[in-house]
Every structure is written in C-alpha cells, then in structure tokens.
Amino acid sequence: MGDTNKETIDSIEAPIYLKYNFTAGLAPARFLSHLKKGILTGQRCPKCDNVYVPPRGSCPACGVATETEVVLGNKATVQSFTIVSIPIPGNPIEPPFIVANLVPDGANTSFIHLMSECVNEEVRIGQRVTAVWKPEEEWGFAMDNIRYFKPLDEPDIPVELIGHLSVNGEEG
C-alpha cells in the first residue's frame, strides 16, 4: 500500500445517468409532425381565440384544451432578443449568436429561435424576419428544421402590434 492511499477523501464523483423514453405530448406531437412537412402550426384557444405556438394542448390563460390547428406564416416579428456570447451546453453553435423571441404571423405568443444573416448590432425589437428552412431531406420532428430566421426588407412593426398580426402579416 503506497503513501497515496493514506490521503483523506473529501470529495467523490457520482455519475448519475438515467434513461427515459420521452413522449412529446399529443399537441406537441402534432406540431412536430407538421414541422416535418415544413409547416409551422399553432393551436387556437376555443375561449379567448388566441393562437399558441408551440402548442402544449391547453390555453394556459383559460385553462381549457386547445384542439384547432392553425397554419402560421413563415414570417415573424422580433419581440425581443439577446446576443449570446457563451456557448450553450450540448449545442454546436458558436458565439456570439442571436437568440430571439419571435412571434410568427398568425400567432399571439412567441418562441425562441436563432437569428442569422444579420448584423448582430442592427437587430431590433419590431424587426421583420423570415424562416430559413433546412433542405427538405433533413427535416425531422424538430423545431430546428427551421435553421434560423433572417431579416426581411420590410418596415418594422410598431411594438403594440407585435403578437397581433394575421397569418398574412396584416394587422388583425
């Protein structure tokens, strides 16, 4: 027994790896299956009429189940954003990159996604963007079928209208 064995233990490593069989949920599964076909969808609340994306199967505000699917536009508006300068664990993307809260046309809530093909310093709240999809053969049941969103050459949307555009990008 060498001297090293006499060292006092004050710390241990505890690897805890648990396997799960994750299920997406009924509403998310339908959302993802549409994405696999290249279509972004939301669900409309039967009570307050708001459209949620991504849908979770309920309107959190009303507490009622959502069933009606709504096809959303490829265009979206920047609700807010951050420029991230540190890597995300488990994500290959290299900083600095933009993570934005985006409201797609036809929806009333935002989701987060990447922005690219833009000058980071010129990204702004109210900016119009459009989805850049991966090649069709790479589409899976995943939000990253949309690789990122890029700026559109359209006028900015007034802040009070963000989250209130129709699927055609019009006020409504």
Place this chain on the structure above:
Amino acid sequence: MGELAAVVGIGQTKYASRRGDVSIAGLVREAAGNALEDADLGFKDIDAVVIGKAPDMFEGVVMPEIYLTDALGANGKPMLRVHTAGSVGGSTALVAASHVQSGTFRRVLTVTFEKQSESNAMWALSSPQPFSVHLNAGAGGYFAPIIREYIRRSNAPSDIGIMVAVKDRLHGARNPLSHLNLPNISHQEVEDSMMLWDPIRFLEACPSSDGACAMIIANEELVSESPKPPAWILGGAMRSEPTIYAGRDEVNPRAGRDCAKEVYAQAGISNPRRQFDCAEVYVPFSWYEPMWLENLGFADQGEGWRLTLDGATSLDEGGDIPWNCSGGVLSSNPIGASGMIRFAEAARQVRGDADQHQVENAQLALGHAYGGGAQFFSMWVVGARKP
C-alpha cells in the same frame, strides 16, 4: 391572517462557490444549527420541519428531505418539502409560517439550500429534452430579452444595470457571509466585464453558490422563549401565472403586482417606498432592481431606474429605501435558498441584528422572491412591532 407568528431565530451558512468542507447534510445542518443557536433552542423544541430547494437535479438527489431527516432533527416529526422554482425560498418560509399561523404548530424550523457545486446549474436548467429547442443558455439567456424590452420601454440610461451591480456588491462587502466580497468593485470593472447575454454582463449576473438558510418561526406564546427581538410576520402572499400566455407582460408581470398588492393590504402598506425602511428583493440580474421597483410599487411605471440612479436604494449613499443591504442575490446565490435569504435578511433588519449592513432603526421590511419565467412570486412583510 391567522394566528400571530414571528421569526425568533435565523441561521445561515457562509456562502461560497463550493463548500467543499461539508456534505449536503452538513450544509443544511450548519444553517439549522445556527438558527437554533440564535433562538437559544434545541431540536427538541421544534414541532415540525419545512424544507425547500430548487430542482432535485442540481444535486442529483431525488426528494433529498428523505435523506436529510436526521441532519434536521426531523425524526418523529412532520416534514414537508416545498418546490416552487426560484421562488421556493420565499414560499417555503410562507408554508412554514402557515404551520404556525394555522394554529397547528407552536414552533417550526424551516430550511432551504442549494449545493450547486455538486453539478452545473446551466446544465440542470437546460437539460436537453427531446423535441425541444435547446437555446436556453441558462437563466440569463431567458431574462436578457425581457430586460432589453424594459430598457426600450423605460428609456433608462444604459448603465443602470451596472450601478445596481456595483451597489449590491458594495452592500455584499459589508456581509461576511457573502459569496462575493468585492469592496473595491468599480463602475468601469463591471462595464468591462464580459457581455454574456446582451445586455447582461458577467458582473451584472448572480454567482452560483453553495449555501443554506434557516429560520425558526414561533407562535405568539413562545416568542418570549427566545432572547433576541422577534420579527413579526405582518403579511405573506404567493401568486403564480403561466410561463407563456397571449398578452402576458413579461417585463412587469401581473403575478408580481397582484402578490405585492395582497401582501401590502395584509400589512397595511399603502406607500411602500415611504413605509418600508428597507427591502430584500430577488435581483439575480442587476436590471431587475429597476424592474421590480416598478412592479412592487416603489416607483411609477418607467421610473424605477431613477431611484437607482439617485442612490435611493443604496445603503452607502444613504438612500431612503435601501434594497438588498445584505448584498442580495447578486452577491450570494444558492438558488433554492436565495428566496429565503431575502425573507431572513428582511427579518434581520427589523430585529436590529444585521450588523454591518443594518439600516438604522429599521421597523418594517419587505422580503421578496420570484421564480420560473418571473411567474411565481412570494413575499412577506416583517415588522419590529407586534401588530
């Protein structure tokens, strides 16, 4: 409001990035033991134990209260485990208080903790589930866009966040338990620190800490059994709202406003800025000070930053409403305990027991915690005078 209850003992650990000298049990025990000592009591004097922490994944111990019974002297007693995300420290205190205010128990011990060094908070918070986008680069990535929207709305000068970061660290330097001890921190140093999630710089974000906080809450009858002045619980409230819903104001969440309104009503507060002597408010990213100043009614909409700018929230500048005299979450952040530390530090102030960060003659203080996507709130008002 139920029966009268008061904080008669407070115990905290030293906060640090890693408390390598203790086990998880040793960490919670240090806080519990300090609280009992402060209250001049032993475990035999405790009727029930209420414990809280943030997700079990931080330490990888499922429902850790099961293993912590002996360390907290809970054997043969009721033990309850609360988990309400980041607000858990505050809600645990409120649940503990309800054990007494309901008349069910005479005196309870409540403890919250996090031993973040056992894992990596960013991993635990963005653990990658299938079918979802993994762009949540930690809590900062979530809150940065909300802060950006606040800055747009309020037209606040861009360095308000820096001012809060400096102020809270100077407060923290007065508190020997603080994780960060930065007595010489400067505006320039914060400004020069790395921009992590624009507009949040490294020094505008909270650290990741190991630590635990404990309190003993007693009913009116038993208050006199502990030697130090009590902090009377004058009000307590919780509010929750969904993470996302159409039309949600993420900058100024309604759950926070409603929670404040209720706790103020209970405690007879109509003008928080004037009536409170100080407040301990959950500010994990510096910009949340002006945002919460407005949300909690200390300032009008869009005007919160002016209080920060004028030094109103600074102990060092002799402000009229010092916020986070202990150094706040920006100085120490054991997540599950951070809310309770706010509640406990508010109590320390009105007990006149806050040492170097004491606000002179503090009579009335607010403790505040929030969690999730700024959707879970818990608050209490404590006072030196028995109602």
Place this chain on the structure above:
Amino acid sequence: MDIDICIVAFSQSACLAQAGAANEVELIMPELEAVYRQVGISNAQDVDFVCSGSCDYLQGAAFAFVSGVDALGAVPPIQESHVEMDAAWALYEAVLKIRMGHAESALVYGFSKSSPGELPIVLSQQLDPYYLAPQWIDSISLAALQARLMLDRGIIELSDMAAVVASSRRCAIENKKAQLSGQFSVSDLLKEPEYVSPLRRADCSPISDGASAMIICTKSKAEEWNVPFARLVGIDHRIETHNLGMRDLTTSHSTRLVAEALSIHSDSLDIAELYAPFSHQQLILEKSLELRPETDINPSGGVLAGNLMMASGLSRVGEVFDRIVDGKASRGLAHATSGPCLQHNLLAILERG
C-alpha cells in the same frame, strides 16, 4: 382546529401502464374538469388556493410542475404552491392555508408519468448519496429486504402476502380505474415465480401513469356550493430516520406516531385506504394502525391495483371520500407514504358530513 374542513370533489384518471402521448397538462386537465364539474365551478379561478404534488425525476424533466400550471387557467394570477412529494402532502399544505384563514377553498392535484423512466431505479436516488445511492439499490429490492425480515421473524407468511394481493385484485374488479384486477386464489398466486425474492411481481404495485385531483373547502363553502361532502376531521404526518439499518423495518414507528397524534379510534373505522406499494407493507400498516377485522381495507384495490406515484396518496383520501358520500361508509382512514420502506407516513380521517 376550529374550522371544519370538507372534501367536496375527487377525480382520478385510470391507472395506465403507459399513458401514451399525453403530457402532464393533458393528464391533469380531464381530472381538473371533473372536479370543477362536481362542485359546479369553471376553473381554478373559482377556488382560493391551488397546491400540487409531483416529482421531476419521474419523467426526467426539471420543473415538471411548471407545465402543470398551464392546465389551470391561472390568468389572472392565482395563489398556488407545489410540494415535491405525493399530493397528499399538497392536501396537507392546503389544509393549513384554510385553517389560517387564507383560503376558503382549495384545489389539490397530483400527477405521475412514471412510465418514461425506470421507476425503481429512479427511486434509488432518494437514498443517501454517498453510501446507498451509488449502489443503485432499487425500491423493490429494499422492500424485499423488509419482507424477508418479517418472514424470518415469523411475523408473516408468504400466504399472508398473497392474501393481500388476492384481496386487492378482487376489490379492483369493481374499480374501473384499476390497472390490475381479477379473481386469484392465494395458491395460484404462490405458484407464480419469485421476482426479487421473497417478492413475486404481484406483491409489487404496478407502474402507472395518471393524475388525480380534489377540491376541499370550509363547511360553509360546501353548503354554499350545495354539494355532498365528507369532513376531513384530522390530517397529520411523521417521518423517521433515513438509516434503514436503524429502523425496525417490520413495523412502522412513524405511522404509529401519527395514529396516536390523531387519535384515530381504529374501532370505529368503516374503511381504510392504505398506500402500501408492496403487499407485506399493507400488513405492517394494518398492525401499526391496529385495524380491526370489521374495517374494510382498500376497497378500491389499493395501489397494488394501480400506483400513481405522487398522486396515489391523494387518491387514497379520495377513495375514502367517494365511499363516504356514496353512503357506503361513515368514517374512514386514508394513508399516504413516501420514501423507502414506509419512511414517511401521513394519515387523514374522514367522516360523514
């Protein structure tokens, strides 16, 4: 306590081995709708307080309960809390809220999606993180060690355990929500192979997905709602040491402590719903509670017929409630447990209104 607290509504989903695609929200919503319907309210806005019980590690996602809030209609914001425990303890927290006068009514729910993970192994990580958790000793094996102690000491026999299972399966025939039911004889059950000896698979509760929900309120609120109710006349709980070697595993010290604190009067109990995830644990509980032969034990089939981890304790209370309002019982006991080998136990006593 001066305030009379009543249970006015209860609903539980079917116990499913695999709830398929349904996520937490989708599991919870039907049960919430059912309890709203029972008292004639429209959503969580119509109660003063909401408390839930769940465990992140069951489905392997931090903040599982946050998604649960999406089922509530929490706009405007509500008074809401959560315990990382069985929802029976959420019920306990809600009772305190009513007792202190902060609420007249409360919604309590628990949800469980255990099927995505390997539950017995997930539960091994409840144990002390230095000596036991790294050995990955699962909850079934710990229960088996406990059963062996009882068999070795002649406290029970294998046939006693099989009789518990036979009774559970028989009772569950009447329970549409049960996962396992049927007529089995003790000798048939004993012919089955051993699983983790001395336990057979039938001695272990199944793994189930589902949710349950309950509404409680003050007596005056129950009268205002004009609904049948059962009075919750007592609720209390106790935990004991985490060191399994220091406990007498053949009995339940903490259960006895609660029974004493509540004065359960076991001679006047019509029914008892016990949360015994393993057959021998029901025998431990019956003895620790000094239950009489006249008491109908686990008329629902108990958790051996379906175990909604994190909701089963609340469901025990609900099963007693259902039988009291149906007129099948006038006084009943419900039990919930947490931790390995019955470490933490809660009792609730319900009486006809």
Place this chain on the structure above:
Amino acid sequence: MSILLVQFLRVEGLVEDLFLQKEYELGFTYTRSTGPVVGKFLTGLKNKKIFGNRGSDGRVIVPPMEYDPETFQPLNDFVQVSDAGMIESWCWVAEPRPAHPSAVPFAWVMIKLDGADISMIHHVVTDEPSRVVTGARVKASWIDQPVGLISDIRYFVLEK
C-alpha cells in the same frame, strides 16, 4: 437515439394522432464533497478498512452517520469494525437491472459486520444461491486498487 413513431386513430374523433417517442439520457457526473464523517468512512475504504461510529445509545453504526437519529447531535466516535459479518436480511435478484452493481444474479443483503450493531446494505455474489440465508457469514471482497467509494467493496462473498 431511436424514434418510434406510431400512428393511430383516436376512436372518438377519428383524428389522426401521432405518438412521438424518443429515448434520452438525463445524466451528469456530480461532484460530492463528503464532509468529515462520510470522508472518514470512504478514506477507510481506500485503505481496505471499515469504520463506523458510536451513536448516543452506544451502538456502533456502519457506515457512520453524521447525526444521531435520536439526539441529532453530530457523531464522531469512530470505531473500526471487521470486513466480515453476518447476513441479517437478503433478497435474490435473479434478473439484475442495468444500473445494478452486478451483471450476474446476486443478493442484496443487510449485513451486521463484526463489531457493528447496525447493519449496512451491500450485495453478495455467489454461485451457490441456496447458501444465501439469514445468519450466513460473509466477508468483503475488495477491488485491487480502492479509490474511496462504496464500490471499493466489490461485493461480499460467503465464508467457507
């Protein structure tokens, strides 16, 4: 990662639903500080020694507890015990789970080590399962190069 995709018709609405399922691993290697009591035990293991400590009632607890379950006071009175003892309870695992410490059938055991009053939990590996009974004598089989983990005891073996 495998994707299992099952399409089925919902009976009531004839709505086409998807059942999307994916395996995933929630995993992390935690770094645990042990504190002095757990550290004493693990340091002992590293030296192929087993330590317990004396509780308030005088009983020797193995592995040592940090706080007494009766008085809740810190426990420090360490006692070295034997690495052999007697089975107090056992269960036979015919089909080990992937997470289990043994890939071959084995017994979980509660063992009262000689010199201890409280039994500890570990496992026994043997090709004579019928000899695993309460009261049987067992002895620790150590790994060659202990590191200070409970798994330094590879398993217990039945004494001849």
